[in-house]
Amino acid sequence: GENVEQHPSTLSVQEGDSAVIKCTYSDSASNYFPWYKQELGKRPQLIIDIRSNVGEKKDQRIAVTLNKTAKHFSLHITETQPEDSAVYFCAASRERKDSNYQLIWGAGTKLIIKP
Amino acid sequence: DTAVSQTPKYLVTQMGNDKSIKCEQNLGHDTMYWYKQDSKKFLKIMFSYNNKELIINETVPNRFSPKSPDKAHLNLHINSLELGDSAVYFCASSQRGLAKQETQYFGPGTRLLVL
Numbered sequence: 001g002e003n004v005e006q007h008p009s010t011l012s013v014q015e016g017d018s019a020v021i022k023c024t025y026s027d028s029a030s031n032y033f034p035w036y037k038q039e040l041g042k043r044p045q046l047i048i049d050i051r052s053n054v055g056e057k058k059d060q061r062i063a064v065t066l067n068k069t070a071k072h073f074s075l076h077i078t079e080t081q082p083e084d085s086a087v088y089f090c091a092a093s094r095e096r097k098d099s100n101y102q103l104i105w106g107a108g109t110k111l112i113i114k115p
Numbered sequence: 116d117t118a119v120s121q122t123p124k125y126l127v128t129q130m131g132n133d134k135s136i137k138c139e140q141n142l143g144h145d146t147m148y149w150y151k152q153d154s155k156k157f158l159k160i161m162f163s164y165n166n167k168e169l170i171i172n173e174t175v176p177n178r179f180s181p182k183s184p185d186k187a188h189l190n191l192h193i194n195s196l197e198l199g200d201s202a203v204y205f206c207a208s209s210q211r212g213l214a215k216q217e218t219q220y221f222g223p224g225t226r227l228l229v230l
Contacts, residue, residue, distance in 0.1 A: 034218065043205060043221035044158065087156050100170045103219065105158045 002027040002094045006106030014114050019080055021109045023090035024072040032093035033073045034103070035064060039086045047088075048075070077111075085113045118142050121206050121222040128196060129230055136191045136225045138206030146170075147189040148207040148219065149181060158205075164189055165211070196229045203227070 003026045013019045023033075031052035036044040050057045050064045050073065057064050061080075066073040077084055090106040119140045128134055140147065148171075149161040162181040163171035169181070178194040189206060203224045209217040 038156075043223055044219075045221070046218045049218070089158060096171075098170065100163075100165065102160070102163070102171060105160075108156045108158070110156070 002030060002092060002104040004090060004092050004104045004106045006090050006109055008109060009107065010110045010112070012112040012114060013080055015080055015082060017080055019077045019084070019111055021075045021088055021090070021111070022072060023074070023092075023106050024070075025092040025104070026071065027092070027094045027104075028068075028071065030092040030094045030104075032101075033064070033066060034091050034093075035062075035075050036089045036091070037086045038089065038108075044089060080111075080113050082113050082115065085111060087111070119206060119208055119220050119222040121204075121225050123225060124223060125226050125228075127228045127230065130196055130198060132196050133192070133194045134196060134227070135193070136204055136206075136227075138189045138191070138222055140187055140206075140208040140220070140222075142208055142210070142220060143187075144208040144210045144220070145186055146209045146211060146217075147183065147186075148209075149189065149191050150205040150207060150221075152203045152205060152224070154202075162189075162191075196227075198229050201227055201229045 006023045034049035037047045038044040061078050063076045087108045087110050089108050091103040122137050146165045148163045151159045161175050164183045167183045180192045183189045205224050206222040207219040209219045
């Protein structure tokens, strides 16, 4: 079945520097890749997503890139700020045998922004 | 105007007890989910319902029984609670579009502690 691996599990960066989180997936049929942010004690919330017909998408300081050939996608955060500290989850969507879609989640990356 | 709500927010109970968690969404979505998030922050899908029909039923002990009285509600009943059930349980909802890929909106979570 589909497997999504996420690295690193913890990332500590200096405020103002960039952060990159990487995910790989196994099912070449996956075609939707969202990223969720979960602040401490809060619910996961979608921050950006990308579909397989696009190689890159940007929204202010965050961007996501997708390499379908290599089956990996990455989240890039530039000019990091203290409020970027959170756990970030990647996911990949695959079609099940019953034609329903299911998100397969990465294990999460704890991003720490050092002042 | 909360989109996805859960009750209770906190639940502390003894081993062996039976408890229920309720979830409601006012987004008009067709699909609802239950996730378990353990202390390592991994998001594990438990169940998914689409228009009151169970479509995803992952490997979960049969002590866990979901129930969807209508498409706006998805409740989770847990029998004979065990220490290992301690976790945060998130409800989520999404809307199937033409692309069949959709954002999941999470509830605030229910923090369950089994003593």
